Amino acid sequence: MKQKSISIMTIVVLFLAGIFMPVILKQYHLNMLTEIVIFSLYAVSYNLLLGYAGLLSFGHAAFFGLGAFVTAVAIIHIPGISLWNVILLGFASTVFAGLILGGLLLRHKGSYFALLTLAFNALFYAVATKWHSVTGGDDGLSITRPDLNLGFTTLPLSGLTSFYYLTLAIMGVAIVFCWYFTHTAMGKTVVLMRENEDRMKFLGYNTNISRLILFTFTGAVAGLAGVFYTFHFQFVSISAVSVDMTTAVLLMVFVGGTKTFWGPILGVFVYVIFQNYLSNITDRWPLFMGLIFVLMVLYVPGGLSGIIMDLWQRFFGKKDNNGGESAAAEEATP
């Protein structure tokens, strides 16, 4: 498959480039790159919902923030907890939350679903703000990164470079796994459900279960990104679980484009760099964010990856996307 090899190549090239980055970049930019890697996983998980399944959720930050807060709370209250157990705990709690929320909310679609997820995100935010004894409320929680225990040896993670490599490795594996997920039967089912749910039901698929699995999976992946968010900043505040955090990922994914797997990663690069640059010169960042939203909806609904794919098609005459048509065609032919 041509399209598969391009995706693998892109990921491998990005990964290799990532390995050499600490040699080239200064501390400040390496910091930014670590943030980009973490948000890339967050954005990829969101795109599985939005781009692949066609579910517009305004509650993704609930999972991201849950992972982030569980991490901080675990490190503070369980002395000597290992890094792996923290990750496991963060992952498990988001799976649990995903199953419950998914069971409640997935009965609705479209605008209803968007509205409900927003309300539940607000609920998480309210809990994080009010439950001061556990979450620290407005003050947030400060932690120190635990060391990495590899069984035979222990690596300190206090330095940025070593933490960057760990982040790159784990986020990279998770992103590759997400990509693999889209090529499994389960991942294809999700795309086909978006295109024609009734037909999938007639074919004997249980669409509700499939959607719940996807919702839980994307929530858990976002939670994993949240865990590393706390590791990275060694601090977590209520902004991690706020609606603004959902908006941020929505903008990243939308700017990058939802039609390709790698589009959101591109969106994260643009978003983080653009935001860093803009917040240096103006404090009216939300205004620009709103303008980007409106202009993109009006003129570039396919996002940056949409533009790139159009150019690619113009020059090389081949279409490379994960969109419904190609996937649906594959499935429908036999």
Next chain:
Amino acid sequence: MSDIPVFFLHGLAYAGLLFLVSAGLTLIFGMMNVLNFAHAAMYMVGAYLSYTIIMQLTGQFWMALLICPIILFIIGALVERFLLRRVHAQGHLGELLLTFGLAYIITELVKWYWGNYPLAVNVTGFLSGTISIFGIVYPIYRIFIFFSAVLVGAVMALILYKTRLGIILRASVNDSEMTNTLGVNVPLVFMGVFAFGTALSGFAGVIAGPLLSTFPGMAQEILIDAFVVIVVGGFGSLGGAIVAALLIGQLQSFGVLLIPKLSMALVYLLMAIVLVIKPSGLFGEES
């Protein structure tokens, strides 16, 4: 215990405001199937405009109540005609993201023009006085809020179900192509609905000013509450919005009295319970 009637009246006043905000939202949602994220931002514009009109220009509360809805009606019509209609073909996602972006732009512009701090708005004339009901001295203004909500609800119900305009509206929702064929300018009808809904949000904004004062976070605060009203009442149902607004108004009011720490969570708890028992909301039709 003598506090209970007072808190009940507080709840009624807040319910009135909630209904005014969610009525426009649910109207636009029920008629056009557009979830308008910019609604609360428009409400904020209404509130800040009323500050300028009352405190700086005329000194008359009534003038704000008259002018703000008209200005927001025009803004709403322009937004529908030049922005919303163009992305209609992209489906829900495009419309949602557009109104979402608009909400950010409008909120930021308001903060830019009026400043990033609260502004107090005072009511004028007899509304600023108090009244004695069953021995309780209570501000007339809060009573006025409740009755203006009743009035707006009654007028909306009358228009929707008793007039020719209401028949055209409901027909356009039911089968817009057929209605169009019968000689009704359906796009104009939808533009009118959106503009009217936006005007309602402006009206609510003017009402909210003296009650809650105008502050930069007012849009986000009311938006979530209004969304909860719509979810609990049932999507697009006017009657549901009335009942849900009354419920949540009382819940907020007594929640503050009884368990102040959890008053915020109570509202969400109500929403979660309704969702488990009846996912389409109290008065919603099964989808």
